[in-house]
Structures are given as C-alpha cells and as structure tokens.
Amino acid sequence: MTSQRTRERLVQRLVEQGIRNSAVLDVMRVTPRHLFLDEAMAHRAYEDVALPIGFQQTLSQPYVVARMTELLLAEGPRSRVLEIGTGSGYQTAILAQLVGEVYSVERIKPLLQKARQRMRQLRLRNVQMNHADGGMGWEACGPYDGIVVTAAPERIPEDLLSQLATGGRMVIPVGKERQHLQVITRTHEGYETEIVEAVFFVPLRPGKAK
Ligand code: SAH
Numbered sequence: 758m759t760s761q762r763t764r765e766r767l768v769q770r771l772v773e774q775g776i777r778n779s780a781v782l783d784v785m786r787v788t789p790r791h792l793f794l795d796e797a798m799a800h801r802a803y804e805d806v807a808l809p810i811g812f813q814q815t816l817s818q819p820y821v822v823a824r825m826t827e828l829l830l831a832e833g834p835r836s837r838v839l840e841i842g843t844g845s846g847y848q849t850a851i852l853a854q855l856v857g858e859v860y861s862v863e864r865i866k867p868l869l870q871k872a873r874q875r876m877r878q879l880r881l882r883n884v885q886m887n888h889a890d891g892g893m894g895w896e897a898c899g900p901y902d903g904i905v906v907t908a909a910p911e912r913i914p915e916d917l918l919s920q921l922a923t924g925g926r927m928v929i930p931v932g933k934e935r936q937h938l939q940v941i942t943r944t945h946e947g948y949e950t951e952i953v954e955a956v957f958f959v960p961l962r963p964g965k966a967k
Pocket residue numbers: 810814815816817841842843844845846847848849862863864865868889890891892907908959960961962963964
C-alpha cells in the first residue's frame with residue numbers, strides 16, 4: 758500500500774493526465790500521501806481521488822495538487838509562497854520541497870495542528886503555519902511571489918491580490934457550483950487572468966473556526 762511501486766503507478770497516471778514538470782513528478786513520487794490521512798483512509802492514499810480528512814474537508818486529488826503546483830512554477834522558481842487552506846498539509850509538503858518558504862493558513866485548528874506534526878515528521882523546516890481566516894491572506898509575511906488557494910471563493914479576495922508581488926502568480930479555484938482554476942499574474946500594469954480548467958473544491962469560508 759505504501760510501497761514505492763504504488764507511488765510510481767500514481768506518477769505514471771499523472772503523466773498520462775498531462776503533468777509534465779519533472780520536479781513536481783519527482784516530489785510526488787517521494788512524498789508519502791498516506792501520512793496525511795487517518796488510518797481508516799490510508800489504504801486509499803494512492804488512488805487519484807479526493808479523500809475525507811474530517812470537519813467536512815478533503816485532501817485534494819493528486820492530479821489537482823500536481824496541476825496547481827505545475828501552474829505555480831510555470832514561469833520559474835518561487836521563493837515565498839502563501840497557501841490558503843492547509844487542510845491535511847499534503848499540498849503544503851509538496852510545495853515545501855519545490856519553493857523557498859511556504860506560509861500556510863488554515864481556519865480549522867485541529868487540522869492545522871495535525872498538519873504541523875506532519876511537517877515535523879517529514880522534517881520540512883521551511884513551512885510556517887497560521888490559524889486564521891485565509892481570505893485576508895497573511896500580510897505580515899508578504900508580499901509573495903506565489904499564492905496557492907485550495908478552497909474556492911466566489912470572487913478573489915482583494916487582500917490576496919494585494920499581497921501578490923509584481924511578477925507573482927496566484928493559482929486559485931473560483932466560483933460556486935461551477936468553479937474554474939485561474940492563474941492570476943501581477944504585472945507592473947495590473948493583473949492578468951488565465952482560466953485553466955473546471956475543478957471542484959470545498960468553499961473558502963469566512964472567519965476562523967475553533
Ligand atoms: N490542500 C488541502 C486541501 C484541504 S480542503 C489538502 O490537500 O489537504 C480546503 C481547506 O481550506 C480546508 O481545510 C478548509 O478548512 C480550508 N479553508 C476554507 N476556508 C478557509 C479560510 N477562509 N481560511 C483558511 N482556510 C480555509
């Protein structure tokens with residue numbers, strides 16, 4: 758179940774689905790996704806599906822994690838990346854192995870606490886986490902040359918746009934019933950939007966939970 762061969766099959770599927778960035782594929786090959794699930798779900802860790810992590814939230818489908826990471830890195834390496842929606846911390850762990858520093862915000866405290874333990878277990882030391890409403894970003898540590906949002910707002914929060922550095926890229930699902938993955942690039946003139954593909958994420962909720 759947790760074997761290298763099982764992960765190798767997952768990576769092959771990602772390649773078949775069009776993931777091309779070899780650094781992203783390498784990191785997904787070595788990152789143990791089963792560690793991000795409760796025991797009862799761990800046997801399904803290498804299926805290409807979203808899985809429940811409690812609190813009505815889900816660990817994103819591997820294809821979506823790979824795609825978002827590939828889009829983030831498409832115009833070159835990123836040194837400071839803000840992630841909204843830590844959840845299990847799986848996407849956080851993938852990012853941490855590919856960018857300089859990761860700042861991750863989660864509104865549900867027990868999820869954040871578990872994710873923090875997993876970062877320690879995997880010795881990923883370039884990650885900082887914050888229990889807060891990610892719709893407001895994390896201003897104190899910004900601006901960021903990359904932002905990844907793993908819960909969908911109906912409209913992109915102003916605070917996230919303003920914390921994006923010039924030349925920075927934000928990958929974010931936007932919409933209610935119908936959602937699309939968007940890539941926002943901040944230029945000297947303003948913001949450019951590219952609509953990538955249809956996706957399905959849990960909603961970005963306002964405020965922080967206990
Ligand atoms: N990347 C995560 C996905 C988790 S699902 C993973 O692969 O495990 C999305 C997460 O976004 C949930 O944990 C949810 O609690 C969180 N979330 C939703 N609205 C939020 C907000 N306003 N601020 C911070 N986190 C939020």
